[in-house]
Amino acid sequence: MSSMSPTPERPRSSRTAAVIPAAGRGVRLGPGAPKALRVLGGTPMLIHAVRAMAASRAVGLVVVVAPPDGAPEVKNLIDAHVLPDHTDYLVVPGGATRQESVGLGLDALPEDVSVVLVHDAARPLVPVDTVDAVIEAVRAGAPAVVPALPLADTVKEVEPGPPGDPEPVLSTPVRSRLRAVQTPQGFDRDTLVRAHAEVAVDGEGATDDAGMVERLGSPVVVVPGHAEAFKVTRPLDLVLAEAVLARRRANDGF
Numbered sequence: 001m002s003s004m005s006p007t008p009e010r011p012r013s014s015r016t017a018a019v020i021p022a023a024g025r026g027v028r029l030g031p032g033a034p035k036a037l038r039v040l041g042g043t044p045m046l047i048h049a050v051r052a053m054a055a056s057r058a059v060g061l062v063v064v065v066a067p068p069d070g071a072p073e074v075k076n077l078i079d080a081h082v083l084p085d086h087t088d089y090l091v092v093p094g095g096a097t098r099q100e101s102v103g104l105g106l107d108a109l110p111e112d113v114s115v116v117l118v119h120d121a122a123r124p125l126v127p128v129d130t131v132d133a134v135i136e137a138v139r140a141g142a143p144a145v146v147p148a149l150p151l152a153d154t155v156k157e158v159e160p161g162p163p164g165d166p167e168p169v170l171s172t173p174v175r176s177r178l179r180a181v182q183t184p185q186g187f188d189r190d191t192l193v194r195a196h197a198e199v200a201v202d203g204e205g206a207t208d209d210a211g212m213v214e215r216l217g218s219p220v221v222v223v224p225g226h227a228e229a230f231k232v233t234r235p236l237d238l239v240l241a242e243a244v245l246a247r248r249r250a251n252d253g254f
């Protein structure tokens with residue numbers, strides 16, 4: 001494990017890098033430290049997410065996008081935790097939206113990276129098999145790959161109104177055609193960089209990176225996601241994450 005300065009280097013061979021947007025505040029999780037720094041099983045969520053990417057032999061570099069004023073703290077945190085020898089990392093400050101933070105992570109990639117994963121720090125428990133399946137699909141030629149799961153709930157499209165008011169239903173999409181999308185999402189680097197440079201997104205920005213690639217007109221494919229790749233968004237998700245981690249530790253015997 002080693003840290004690098006965020007300057008481009010000359011290409012030597014083609015590497016796969018993971019960009020981890022971790023600059024969010026975690027408003028929906030409630031008051032406390034920035035979400036990525038909250039502890040899960042005694043270890044910050046961000047460290048779980050970094051290790052989940054580094055668990056793949058294919059990932060040679062992890063770029064962590066820290067809260068805008070928290071890059072030194074995040075670098076110290078990662079320095080204090082063990083990562084596999086094959087994994088370099090960089091820490092860069094993030095932006096006001098997830099999209100902006102991912103863009104700042106992409107700007108920091110060295111020249112020799114050709115495949116990029118974008119993985120939410122808020123999905124700390126994604127299994128390595130899911131990471132590898134995404135990378136494999138990109139390496140096999142897909143410019144954009146997303147892990148996703150079928151939905152358990154029926155979904156309604158509504159006309160949004162003021163919070164708490166009844167909202168008229170506009171339609172019920174056919175559930176069997178819907179997928180709930182997770183991360184890591186995997187990309188051919190040039191495609192993702194072009195999407196971030198060319199796709200204009202209004203309002204809050206894009207909710208995921210594959211959506212931006214779709215707007216370019218490039219194909220996006222789905223591979224099977226995993227139940228344990230869920231996003232820690234609300235307090236109940238933390239309870240589930242602690243339970244998953246406790247079960248893993250019991251199974252691993254430590």
Ligand SMILES: Nc1ccn([C@@H]2O[C@H](COP(=O)(O)OP(=O)(O)OP(=O)(O)O)[C@@H](O)[C@H]2O)c(=O)n1
Binds near residue numbers: 021035094095099
């Ligand atoms: N300005 C932002 C906002 C979000 N993220 C990251 O994007 C991922 C997914 O975002 P989300 O789960 O919505 O995190 P938060 O924005 O922190 O959550 P909330 O909307 O509840 O504040 C997280 O790893 C988060 O740290 C980021 O890097 N920069």
Ligand SMILES: C[C@](O)(CO)[C@H](O)COP(=O)(O)O
Binds near residue numbers: 181207
């Ligand atoms: C990228 C993502 O995790 C895919 O499901 C999701 O869209 C992030 O949304 P958030 O509101 O920024 O958590």
